[in-house]
Amino acid sequence: xxxxxxxxxxxxxxxxxxxxxxxVNSYFEKNGISKFGNGNMVIKTIFMFLLFFTPxxxxxxxxxxxxxxxxxxxVLMGFGMAGIGLxxxxxxxxxxxxxxxxxxxxxxxxxxxLGGFYPNWQHQHNTMHHNFTNIEGFDEDIDPGSVLRFSPNxxxxxxxxxxxxxxxxLYGLMTLTWxxxxxxxxxxGYLKEGIVLNNKMSKRRLIIELIVSKxxxxxxxxxxxxxxxxxxxxSVILLYLLMHFISGFLLSVIFQTAHVxxxxxxxLPDESGSIENNWAIHQLLTTNNYAPESKVFSWxxxxxxxxxxxxxxxxxxxxxxxxISIIVRDTVREYNLPYHVRPTFANALVEHYKMLKKLxxxxxxNSK
Numbered sequence: 259x260x261x262x263x264x265x266x267x268x269x270x271x272x273x274x275x276x277x278x279x280x281x282v283n284s285y286f287e288k289n290g291i292s293k294f295g296n297g298n299m300v301i302k303t304i305f306m307f308l309l310f311f312t313p314x315x316x317x318x319x320x321x322x323x324x325x326x327x328x329x330x331x332x333v334l335m336g337f338g339m340a341g342i343g344l345x346x347x348x349x350x351x352x353x354x355x356x357x358x359x360x361x362x363x364x365x366x367x368x369x370x371x372l373g374g375f376y377p378n379w380q381h382q383h384n385t386m387h388h389n390f391t392n393i394e395g396f397d398e399d400i401d402p403g404s405v406l407r408f409s410p411n412x413x414x415x416x417x418x419x420x421x422x423x424x425x426x427x428l429y430g431l432m433t434l435t436w437x438x439x440x441x442x443x444x445x446x447g448y449l450k451e452g453i454v455l456n457n458k459m460s461k462r463r464l465i466i467e468l469i470v471s472k473x474x475x476x477x478x479x480x481x482x483x484x485x486x487x488x489x490x491x492x493s494v495i496l497l498y499l500l501m502h503f504i505s506g507f508l509l510s511v512i513f514q515t516a517h518v519x520x521x522x523x524x525x526l527p528d529e530s531g532s533i534e535n536n537w538a539i540h541q542l543l544t545t546n547n548y549a550p551e552s553k554v555f556s557w558x559x560x561x562x563x564x565x566x567x568x569x570x571x572x573x574x575x576x577x578x579x580x581x582i583s584i585i586v587r588d589t590v591r592e593y594n595l596p597y598h599v600r601p602t603f604a605n606a607l608v609e610h611y612k613m614l615k616k617l618x619x620x621x622x623x624n625s626k
Contacts, residue, residue: 263531264396266540274593275538281585282571286578294357295349295575302557302577303346303365310338314479318486325489332497336504339372339433343509344560345576347372351380354575370471372505373437373479377455377464378444388572392517392524392544393533400518402428407617408518411526414620422614429514432506434499437475441468508559515606516565519546520613521598541569542590547583547599548606555603556580566597 286293313331316322322331349355350365369376382398390396394411402408406425407418445468449461456464483494523543527533533540549555549563556563561576567583568576590597600606616622 264390264393264527265532266535266537267532272536274589274595275536278538278570278586278589281589282574282582285582285585291578292357293354293574293578295355295577298577299349299355299575306338306341306345308338309341310335313338318482320486320488323488325493328487328489329497329500332501333504336501337508339501339505340508341558341560342368343372343433343505344512344562345558346560347376348560348562349575351376352384352572354573370475373433373472373475373502375436375441375445375468375471377459377467378441378448381448381453381455382444384572388569389537391541391569392522394524394526399513400524406614408514409524410617410622411524414618418618421618422611425614426507426511429510430503430507432510434502434506437472437502441472511607511610512559512562515548515600515603515610516546516562517544518613518617519598519600519606519609520616521596522546522613538570539595542566542596542598545569545598546606547597549601549603550580550583550599551601552603553580563603566599 285291313322313334317328317331322328346355346365347368350362350368353359353362355362355365366376366380369379387397387399392400392409394400394409400408401412404413404415405417406421406428407414445455445464448455449464459467480494480498483498484491487494522545523540525533525535525540525543535543545565547564547566552563556579561579562568564576564579564583567574567579567586570586571582574582587597587599600609
């Protein structure tokens with residue numbers, strides 16, 4: 259995976275890109291608005307942290323001891339875990355949460371708090387996924403291994419014919435695999451490839467920080483409940499898995515419905531490592547919005563129903579996406595370029611299901 263060899267070489271749409279950026283910048287300047295978070299973002303952050311930690315503290319302090327309520331608490335924590343990831347961690351790791359770099363760095367660690375490892379995330383998501391969206395061999399988000407097939411350019415296996423049925427269960431394992439082994443495999447893989455994840459952190463420090471973060475995570479999220487909750491130990495483990503399943507499922511379906519869709523492109527570089535397209539146009543071709551009219555839903559999922567805007571302007575805080583989406587949509591259509599949007603999240607899920615089914619068929623292998 260030589261990132262340096264892959265490049266976008268078509269510059270024909272520079273006028274569109276320059277005008278789009280100028281119009282978005284003008285929106286912030288004319289309205290005297292910062293591109294970073296505001297009071298609404300602070301309120302959302304507090305809400306998501308309370309959603310996760312209130313039920314946790316209620317259980318381990320003995321305020322909640324009824325078995326039924328304990329189950330409900332773990333369910334809430336699953337939603338809270340997803341909420342922190344979508345609404346806080348995501349923006350912080352894109353350095354979009356605050357103009358203060360220290361605030362972004364501190365909040366980046368919320369991924370570690372949820373069982374992940376932020377240096378891995380920043381490389382996989384910020385560098386590889388955002389720069390090379392839907393490009394086989396570069397975008398790890400469309401490379402879940404042989405168990406699923408997210409790209410028509412990846413090998414087709416016999417079991418993929420059923421992936422539209424079993425993928426939904428595997429989605430629920432996303433955050434669980436982070437916390438168990440994926441981060442270790444990723445980190446050692448990146449280090450072996452010579453990838454620099456953080457200029458200020460040595461290889462040794464990265465490994466130590468990963469190990470320490472996992473110990474702290476399992477200590478507070480599993481060991482303490484095993485000690486203090488008035489239910490059998492196996493119940494705690496099952497509820498811990500339930501929390502992860504809820505969080506992993508929510509995160510997976512929100513991200514996958516943005517790129518693994520029937521209208522999504524899956525371009526491949528030529529022999530010289532060139533993609534014959536402008537980077538911004540590439541984002542339009544590979545990214546989808548959904549549910550643009552649902553303000554509450556958008557608030558809860560960190561504005562990630564506006565994935566087109568997020569991919570074009572990843573360093574702008576998500577609370578601004580709904581407003582700038584009008585500018586983006588109108589400018590894109592002015593230049594007769596694609597702007598993929600599904601009316602509802604339910605419709606996006608249906609189309610994602612259809613795409614999984616198509617990708618499991620031999621006749622779809624080379625259709626893109």
